[in-house]
Amino acid sequence: MQLRAIMPHENVYNAVDAVIAHGFAAVEGTKSQAVPFCERIIEALGPYDDVVPITSYQNVRNRGYLYLVVDTERFPLDDTSVLKRRVAELDRLEPG
Numbered sequence: 001m002q003l004r005a006i007m008p009h010e011n012v013y014n015a016v017d018a019v020i021a022h023g024f025a026a027v028e029g030t031k032s033q034a035v036p037f038c039e040r041i042i043e044a045l046g047p048y049d050d051v052v053p054i055t056s057y058q059n060v061r062n063r064g065y066l067y068l069v070v071d072t073e074r075f076p077l078d079d080t081s082v083l084k085r086r087v088a089e090l091d092r093l094e095p096g
Contacts, residue, residue, distance in 0.1 A: 003090050005066060008037035015041045015069065019051060023074030024083060026090055027067040034067035041069045058084060060091035 001021045005028040006014055015037070018025035025041060027034045038055040045053050054077075056068045066087060075083040 003086075004094050005063070005090065005096065008033040012037070012040045012044050016044045019045060019053065019069055019071055020048070022086070024068050024070045024086070026087060027069070028063060028096060029067070031067075038067055038069050045069075058087045060088060062091045062095035066091065 001017055003018065003022050003026075005026045006018065008027060008029045015025035015027065019041065027037055027041075029037070035055070042053045042055065045051050050073060052072045053069050054072055056070055057065055058068060059065050068083075068087065070083060
């Protein structure tokens with residue numbers, strides 16, 4: 001699965017697949033659209049015992065910001081530098 005930003009109107013399992021494959025899903029949209037969608041992603045990740053998801057966001061150059069669902073088992077909270085680089089790279093390669 002290619003890493004890309006997901007829109008809130010898409011199937012929630014596109015985002016679940018991204019979290020499983022890449023350790024995070026990037027959601028494009030306003031706060032009122034993206035936050036409820038992120039909550040749905042976290043709910044849909046419930047059956048995955050090895051995934052510990054949280055919601056976050058990151059300011060990015062092309063889109064302004066992206067909301068994220070991050071698996072803290074893959075991207076620990078004490079070192080977010082790798083995650084930040086991956087999200088910035090996604091924004092650079094797919095400027096929206």
